Amino acid sequence: MIASRRALLTGGAALTLSGWSAAGRRADAATDMAVLRATTRTLDIDGRPATVLGLLRPDGGHGLIQQPGERFRVRLENRLTERTIIHWHGQTPPYPQDGVPDAPLPLIEAGASRDFDFMPNAGTHWMHAHVPDQEMRLLAAPHIVRTAADAQADRQEVVMMLHDFSFTPLAEILARLGAGGSAPHGAGGGPHGGMPAGAAPHAGMPMGAPDINDLDFDAYLANDRTLSDPEVVRVEPGGRVLLRIINGAAATVFWIDTGVLQASVVAVDGHPIRPQAATRFALAMGQRVDLLLALPREGGAFPILALREGARERAGLILATAGAAVTRIARDADTAAPAFDGRQELSLHAATPLPSRPADRSLSVTLNGGMAPYVWSIDNRPWGRHRVLEARRGERVELTMSNASMMAHPMHIHGTVFQVVGLGSQRFAGAMRDTVQVPPMERVTLAFEFATAGRWMFHCHHMPHLATGMMTEFSVRG
Template sequence: MSETPGSTPGRRSFLLAGLGVAGAGVLAACGGGSGAGRPALVSPSGAAVGAADGKRNRTGRTHEVSLVAAPAPVELGGGVTAGTWAFAGRTPGEELRVSAGDLVAATLSNRLPDRTTTSVHWHGIALRNDMDGVPPVTQTAVASGQDFTYRFLADAPGTYFFHPHVGLQLDRGLYAPLIVEDPNEPLSYDDEWVVVLDDWLDGVAGTPDEVYAELKRGMGAMHGGGMAMKHMLMGAESPLLGGDAGDVRYPYHLVNGRVPGDPQVLRSAPGRRVRLRLVNAGGDTAYRVALGGHRMTVTHTDGFPVRHQEADALLIGMGERYDVLVTLGDGVFPLVALAEGKNAVGRALVRTGSGAAPVADFRPGELEGAVATGSRLKAADDVRLPSGKADRVHRVELTGGMMAYDWAINGERFDMDDPARRPITVAEGQRVRLDFVNSTGMWHPVHLHGHTYQLGADGPRKDTAIVLPGRTVSVFFDADNPGRWLLHCHNAYHGEAGMMALLAYED
């Protein structure tokens, strides 16, 4: 899809950071499956959606915010300026912070080029379906020059973020953190630092649309015609990711919108305990994150608490979020985000005393120590799902490859002209098991809208999970949020190629 000013939005114009879209052919068991007939599905604004929303905890407070999406020159530091799209001229956009149970009233003003539609998806929030920000599944896309107000209760504490769900806009600068504070916060810490990671090329090496146009020709075309590849990355390998680490060559890896040579600096004092809220807003890059000279304690993933686990470093895929606690030493320390398999880093600095900062590409030894991943964590006792047999089981096979760039789910693509044609169906009140079966040669971060699932019987509660090549990850969730929800790979370009499905409640 092209988002060139003046172009008419086509049938590929409606999805996420590249979610161009995946089919939902599904194998179902335990009483599930859409069958040959067409199921009656819950409307995004229907009575069941309203009834579920009425059960959410609420404070009675309303937090109003204005989000203006527009072209802007964004300073990335070190003399680098990117011509991109951003909220209010900055990336990441301004942090949105509310308390659990607050009503968010966020007015999106689309000031992007003529005929460019957009939306806002509230990534990780189990909100009411008609506010999820996914045209045309939950709303009509917001046209250039128009406004739309999202109104929803943010009732689950945690670390989240928001971004468009139209075209490849996430791989521009349109994203920002969303923090939902716990009024009964159980953690004890002195300071808090929200850290947003991103892989960057927009406005300095091309556009996401140009990247996708190159990728979708596939490796087969490259091998057949000797075609030069500007953006496709070859040889990105990572044992942690099971082999191929990524598709795209990015000139910069950012921490809070800054290049490594001109980093953001957190100033604190020795002995202070800091909560880091880590968000991977990237399009194609997993990051291995470490703070030089320190160990970290993992406390949350995707907003939900886990049994505390000590680690030297943390692996975070696109769309994932992790919270960690660190007690600071005395000196100057690099917070390094190693672009997994891509031989590049992003970084910020922590300064608690005197001393010189290490060089921009310094890699602390902690990166090679004990690495925490979602698959190695356990849910905290108070959020672990009660044991029980699944009422419905769906096989969600991740298919395709780089040769033809034909990423899909169960070998089929989502029909954007008919988004509810072949949904994965569930019924309210059911315990659902999804088996993510990765038959491809590459890893995929699989994100479910509107819910959190649990990895296995006692794994962490998450909404985005890494599925390694050749592996199966089984996740469980309770169907308690009626509507129509996307399930997709959060690699922007895999989504645009077709790795997406629709999960819908039966009426």
């Protein structure tokens, strides 16, 4: 697939944006409504066919790419034989359009549709089922909202969406793990373990080795493909590439490795940061990163790899100039990738931080859980018996999350964008995000404001943790 640097390529269904939006309609047709279909599709997983789910446009493309200033006017059609609902991750729509079961709208029945209309936040975002089992069956897709600066920049844009995939259904996985219970959108029950409610990690607390990966998957995918047949994206010698990476995995943190290409990290979770150089960058589940790459004038083939945290498996794609030799890349690295301790967050600083002001409300929660029994919760109270967090529209909230478990948790808040302002005892003006990794036995503090009243979900983006109860909600009034 070859296009000008101003063209945008995405996944296995690349689309050149020359007068058309990625929804398969004219970008200036303001009265048109784009269509996305929740449906099934078949992938080749190293020679083995896999029936998975997907969010497809009528033209067969995956997900949605929007031009600058374009409203999110979408009709979601459920072509599945089961009910579903889609959350627009990274967006802050009116509360009824957020896409969570019964908060406030019910799941969409098989064969039915639902319309959405709001002004989206710009940046690299994604969309996914807010039903853990369906998200693990890959009911997710990119959602890219370009800015005027993107449209004017002399560069090519490439999207890489990462997944982990298992042929085993989530219910069977949870049964093998000895989970205490589950429900379609994260409700949980049964016994709960871990530290007492309200307990927080502190110096001298007994600690063993952190649990990095509690699940092994059958495959790790970049744009729906394994490294046995990776996507090769054609690029220009001497050109610039904006690489938008989305970690849509259910339970896998990835290290992004750009190899010989030096990257400039320019945005996280769709929000610009003060640029910093890197060749490796960790990405937890639900998070995104934008990397600006400069290609050498002599051209070549340049693998962009996603290394599974604490393991040897990897996925990725290859940027290659015309005529460059593309060699086979082994699925497994020679050595295991390191654990992600979360200290990377200290180096990220928002290009446009929140205005400085005292907190109107300070809240704290404890993240609990363990492998035996396999139950995860917030304040030792799984969803259904959760403690509702109160807030008012427009007030500055500071939330401190204390992880009292031996696993990291990527915590996501709906309905707002937060700034990371604390890691452990260290205060700093960090990045604007919607999902943050809370390391084992560590504390992370966030600052944010809700612009809209509603019941906004707050949960772990590790799907089996969510499925066993690691979710609560903010009740926002005013």
